[in-house]
Structures are given as C-alpha cells and as structure tokens.
Amino acid sequence: MRFISLFSRLYYRSFRSLSVPLFFKKNLNSATKKSSLGVLFLGSSGTFAYNSNKVDWYPFSISEQIKETLSMFNELSDMAYRRVKRDLKTPEGSLLLALVGMNAVVYLAWKIPSFVPFLSRHFTCSLSTVKGGRVHTLLTCNFSHAGFFHLFSNMFLLMHFGSDVCRIITPERFFVLYLAGGLSSSLTSLLSKYLLRGDALSLGASGSVMAIMFMYAMLFPNRDIYFFGYPLKAKDACVIWALLDATGLLGNFGRIDFAAHLGGAAFGLAYYEYKKRDIAKDYQQRKTTRLWYTNDIHGLELETRKRPRTSVDRESSNIWSQVRSTFHRWFRMSQNRRDDSDN
Structure with missing residues (x-):
C-alpha cells in the first residue's frame, strides 16, 4: 500500500536515530584488527573506545532532524487536505468521507461521559441487546469505535480499498x-456468541471493512498489497487474513471478534458473485475500459490503459509525484549533511 510504504520510509529516515542506537562506520585499531561495532546514543561528534578499538561517529543534530520531520509532516498534511478537497468533488469520495465522518462523530461521542450510557445501549451489539428489542444495534454498532487505533485502522483501510471499489461498483x-x-x-x-455461550459487547466497522477488502480482492485479485510489510497479491493476502481470523476464532484469542470479520468477508464474496455481471455491465457503460473474466478467483481484470485519463487521474498522479520528489529532496539533504560531516 502506498501510504504504508510512505510512512515506513518517513519513520526510517526521521526516527530511526531517535528510537534505536545507531551503528556507524569503524576506524579500528590497526594493531588489533578486531571487528567491533560502535554504538552511538544522542550526542555530538567525537571518538570513544569500545573493546580497545577507536570508533568515530557522525555529528547528530536533534534540532535539524526535528525541523526536517516537521517539514515533511506539513507537506503530507497539505497533500492530505488537497486529497480531501478533490474527493469532495466526486460521488465516490463524498460517500467515503461521509462514512469516515459518521464513524468519527460516534467515536468523539464516546469521549463525553454523559453520552456513554446511551451509546452502550444503542451502538453496541450483543445477544442481550437484540433480545431486549434493540435490533437496530445490528447496524449501528458498525459505526461505533471506543479506541482511537481501532477507528484509525478501520478508516484507513476503508479509504484505501474503498476508493477503487466504490469507483467500480x-x-x-x-x-x-x-x-x-x-x-x-x-x-x-451473535451466532458465535450463542454457540460459545458468551455475550460480550461488539462494536466497530471491521466487518464492513472486511466485506470491502474481499470485494477489492475479487475485483483486483493480482494487485500487490502489503500484508504486515510484505508484498502479496490481493487474493493471497485476503485468504491469509481469513485463515488468521479462523484460527483466532477457534483458539479464542484475545478480545477481537473474529467471527464478525469472517461474516463480513463472506458477505463481500457473496455480494460479488451475485452482482459481478451487473457490475461489469454498468462499468463498461460508464467507462471506455475493456473487461474480461479470468480464472483468478473469478476476478474482473480491468485494462485501464484503454480509458482516457481524466483531470482527477492527472491530479492524483501529480500528488504522488510531489510525494516522491519530497522524499528524494529530503534524502539528498541527509546525504549531503553526512558527507560534510565525513569530510
């Protein structure tokens, strides 16, 4: 995923020196010729002895590193603002932002103590809530998140996979x-809780996001996505994800609702099989893209080379060009500073 790759490189260049010791080049004592690593914690340039060997390290400026990091975040936030502004002009982007906004509003409501009893009754799902007549919680719980990381991860996946899925279907x-x-x-x-004789409260958009992710895997089975940092085909990543959820459900690991994940994934597959011909027909009418069926999990492969580029495509391409140029400029600045220190 482009955003994951983007932020992983940002972390590597910006915070590597702050989070772990740095290992620098060695000027070993010629008499011993013993291979040894020097470890630098925050400090200025100089030489220190390690296992009877002299080791030099490069100068390190915290203020310069902080300035570069803040500059990068400012540019990234500006690009994110332009992305949101662009998405508001399209039906697909408007729908995605509306879904993110609804989830964010419910999350903020959880932080207001006076709202917590109401949200617990009407935005969480369990056997007792359904038996009590609050059937609407089957839907409302999918807009509710009590933790920030839960909200952020679901909304990140929703925006990343949902943009292409929404455009196609x-x-x-x-x-x-x-x-x-x-x-x-x-x-x-609920079925899992009934069989396992449990009645924990469930909330979160993970089931909806899983349905969208599996729809994405069916539409673009051979696209590369990053699964915990490793590039995999979309179809393979989703199969592995489903196996992990099945393992978690059978092993009863943690407080994650693995059954909800599997239920959302199953619906994504079923909905694709039910609507795939209508989706292909409608998309062919809306765009000048050729479609054909493949044997890769019955996926639809889309030949986007046949479709004329729109202003939205060009703007998106320009944004990613700016991201790449920013990282290249930042990398050159870091290399020049190290070269000056070396000289």
Whole structure:
C-alpha cells in the first residue's frame, strides 16, 4: 500500500536515530584488527573506545532532524487536505468521507461521559441487546469505535480499498456493501456468541471493512498489497487474513471478534458473485475500459490503459509525484549533511 510504504520510509529516515542506537562506520585499531561495532546514543561528534578499538561517529543534530520531520509532516498534511478537497468533488469520495465522518462523530461521542450510557445501549451489539428489542444495534454498532487505533485502522483501510471499489461498483452498491457487510458480521458474531455461550459487547466497522477488502480482492485479485510489510497479491493476502481470523476464532484469542470479520468477508464474496455481471455491465457503460473474466478467483481484470485519463487521474498522479520528489529532496539533504560531516 502506498501510504504504508510512505510512512515506513518517513519513520526510517526521521526516527530511526531517535528510537534505536545507531551503528556507524569503524576506524579500528590497526594493531588489533578486531571487528567491533560502535554504538552511538544522542550526542555530538567525537571518538570513544569500545573493546580497545577507536570508533568515530557522525555529528547528530536533534534540532535539524526535528525541523526536517516537521517539514515533511506539513507537506503530507497539505497533500492530505488537497486529497480531501478533490474527493469532495466526486460521488465516490463524498460517500467515503461521509462514512469516515459518521464513524468519527460516534467515536468523539464516546469521549463525553454523559453520552456513554446511551451509546452502550444503542451502538453496541450483543445477544442481550437484540433480545431486549434493540435490533437496530445490528447496524449501528458498525459505526461505533471506543479506541482511537481501532477507528484509525478501520478508516484507513476503508479509504484505501474503498476508493477503487466504490469507483467500480458505484456509490449506491458500495453503501449497500458497507451496511449489509456490517449486518452480516453482526449476525455471525451473535451466532458465535450463542454457540460459545458468551455475550460480550461488539462494536466497530471491521466487518464492513472486511466485506470491502474481499470485494477489492475479487475485483483486483493480482494487485500487490502489503500484508504486515510484505508484498502479496490481493487474493493471497485476503485468504491469509481469513485463515488468521479462523484460527483466532477457534483458539479464542484475545478480545477481537473474529467471527464478525469472517461474516463480513463472506458477505463481500457473496455480494460479488451475485452482482459481478451487473457490475461489469454498468462499468463498461460508464467507462471506455475493456473487461474480461479470468480464472483468478473469478476476478474482473480491468485494462485501464484503454480509458482516457481524466483531470482527477492527472491530479492524483501529480500528488504522488510531489510525494516522491519530497522524499528524494529530503534524502539528498541527509546525504549531503553526512558527507560534510565525513569530510
């Protein structure tokens, strides 16, 4: 995923020296010729002895590193603002931002103590809530997050995978996919709790996001995505993800609702199989893209070379060009500073 690669490189260049000791080049004592590593914690340039060997390290300026990091974040936030502004002009982007906004509003409401009893009754799902007549919680729990990391990870995946899925299947079908995927995940979660004799509260958009991710894997089975830092085909990554969820469900690991994940994934696959011909027909009418069926999990491969580039495509390309140029400029500045220190 481009954003994951982007921030991993940002972390590596900016915070590597702050989070772990640095290992620098060695000027070993010619008499001993013993291989040894010098470890530098924050400090200025100089020489120190390690295992009877003299080791030089480069000068390190915290203020310069902080300035470069803040500059990078400013540029990234500016690009994110332009991305949101651009998405608001399209039906697909508007729907995605609306879903993110609704999830964010409910998350902020959890931080207001007076709202917590209401949210606990109407935005969490369990066997007791459904038996009590609050059937609407089967849907509302999919807009509710109590933790920031839970919200951030789900919304990040929603924006990343949802943009292409929404563009292909139309915003109307995408909204149905989100709601019905969440409903399927809630029902699967309740079934699991009934069989395992548990009644924990469930909340979060993970089931809806899983439905969208598996729809993405069916539409673009051979696209590369990063699964915990490793590049995999979309179809392979989703199979591994489903196996991990199945293992977690059978092993009863942690407080994660693995059954809800599997329920959302199953609906994503079923919805694709049910609507794939309509999706292909509608997309062919809306775009001048050739479509054909493959044997790769019955996926639709899209030959985007046949489609004329739009202003949105050109703007997106320019944004990523700016990201690459920013990192290249930042890398050259870091290399020049190290070369000056070496001289």
